[in-house]
Amino acid sequence: MDETAALKTTPLHALHVSLGARMVPFAGYDMPVQYAPGVLKEHLWTRSNAGLFDVSHMGQVTIRARSGKYEDAALALESLVPVDILGLAEGRQRYGFFTDDKGGILDDLMITHLDDYLFVVVNAACKEQDFKHLQDHIGDSCEVTLLDRALIALQGPRAVDVLAELWADIAYMKFMDVRHCRLHDVSCLVSRSGYSGEDGFEISVPSDKAEDIAKRLLEHPDVQPIGLGARDSLRLEAGLCLYGNDIDETTTPAEGALEWAIQKARKTGGIRAGGFPGATRILAELDGGTSRRRVGLKPEGKAPVRGHAKLYADAEGKTEIGEVTSGGFGPSAESPVAMGYVPTEFTAPGTTVYAEVRGKYLPVAVSALPFIKPTYKR
Numbered sequence: 001m002d003e004t005a006a007l008k009t010t011p012l013h014a015l016h017v018s019l020g021a022r023m024v025p026f027a028g029y030d031m032p033v034q035y036a037p038g039v040l041k042e043h044l045w046t047r048s049n050a051g052l053f054d055v056s057h058m059g060q061v062t063i064r065a066r067s068g069k070y071e072d073a074a075l076a077l078e079s080l081v082p083v084d085i086l087g088l089a090e091g092r093q094r095y096g097f098f099t100d101d102k103g104g105i106l107d108d109l110m111i112t113h114l115d116d117y118l119f120v121v122v123n124a125a126c127k128e129q130d131f132k133h134l135q136d137h138i139g140d141s142c143e144v145t146l147l148d149r150a151l152i153a154l155q156g157p158r159a160v161d162v163l164a165e166l167w168a169d170i171a172y173m174k175f176m177d178v179r180h181c182r183l184h185d186v187s188c189l190v191s192r193s194g195y196s197g198e199d200g201f202e203i204s205v206p207s208d209k210a211e212d213i214a215k216r217l218l219e220h221p222d223v224q225p226i227g228l229g230a231r232d233s234l235r236l237e238a239g240l241c242l243y244g245n246d247i248d249e250t251t252t253p254a255e256g257a258l259e260w261a262i263q264k265a266r267k268t269g270g271i272r273a274g275g276f277p278g279a280t281r282i283l284a285e286l287d288g289g290t291s292r293r294r295v296g297l298k299p300e301g302k303a304p305v306r307g308h309a310k311l312y313a314d315a316e317g318k319t320e321i322g323e324v325t326s327g328g329f330g331p332s333a334e335s336p337v338a339m340g341y342v343p344t345e346f347t348a349p350g351t352t353v354y355a356e357v358r359g360k361y362l363p364v365a366v367s368a369l370p371f372i373k374p375t376y377k378r
Contacts, residue, residue, distance in 0.1 A: 056150040066143060083263065087265055088111065097247075183205075239339070314361075
């Protein structure tokens with residue numbers, strides 16, 4: 001039986017195939033992992049020019065209060081996320097996550113305030129369960145709609161110049177701004193954000209217009225198509241979590257070093273403190289710390305340390321202390337890079353731990369994140 005037969009495809013699938021992409025199964029979709037240049041060159045191209053990514057497998061959801069008031073939609077969503085949604089300005093986006101009653105992370109997401117409703121982007125592998133989660137918990141007070149739209153990311157230092165040729169005002173957008181605009185006469189929703197550590201944009205477009213928009217962008221000499229392989233190495237260098245690898249229902253926000261994503265209003269003493277699943281544990285950990293924490297890891301030498309490698313306190317591998325969650329070679333960092341969880345007493349940058357790689361225990365230095373300097377347009 002053909003394993004790809006059951007895979008879903010994005011509106012850009014035919015374009016990927018025509019461009020010679022190597023396709024692989026990912027989150028239930030047939031997706032491009034790389035093109036002819038290969039992961040390393042695609043990674044470096046994005047850091048120096050503009051890379052075009054197909055992220056149409058992600059879920060795009062709108063949340064509208066049945067009352068018609070943004071405030072009601074915001075407060076409804078706040079019952080599921082430890083994030084200040086009520087205070088989110090119109091045309092602005094914010095990172096957040098669904099939590100469960102034990103304080104674990106069910107998924108991470110991007111939340112945007114548009115007019116009188118919310119626009120939310122969730123991970124591909126979680127989108128059906130996220131949609132049900134929203135319907136089950138706030139469906140009585142809100143209309144929750146899973147959209148059929150494509151999502152394209154244009155990332156890299158040349159991205160703004162490429163898009164400014166189509167819509168000049170895009171140059172005035174700041175990091176996490178979101179605007180409606182027209183690109184090649186197509187109505188699009190553009191956010192100045194992404195998952196590469198570079199300045200860039202994510203563009204929500206009607207599915208039937210996605211291939212035309214992508215082809216036109218690829219006509220620009222500064223733009224090349226980029227696959228999932230480079231997307232992973234780019235986000236790893238930027239210290240950004242991949243749901244299912246670095247965070248999941250077994251990790252809390254504080255363990256995942258994501259305290260920055262919980263605003264003052266939702267913390268202990270805030271005007272709307274708590275009120276979300278797992279609040280008792282999450283707020284206690286924000287106030288008192290955790291026993292383990294996600295950190296950056298830099299292996300000595302040139303051998304990458306991959307996800308699921310066990311971490312030890314000693315070179316003999318006698319005392320297991322944690323695990324690598326993501327790892328590989330960082331083309332821009334010019335060295336292996338990784339992330340993982342270690343006990344709090346091992347989190348100081350420069351601390352040496354040991355990763356098990358093919359029966360050997362390789363020294364790894366705990367490192368601050370990210371591994372590269374992000375170039376977001378603040």
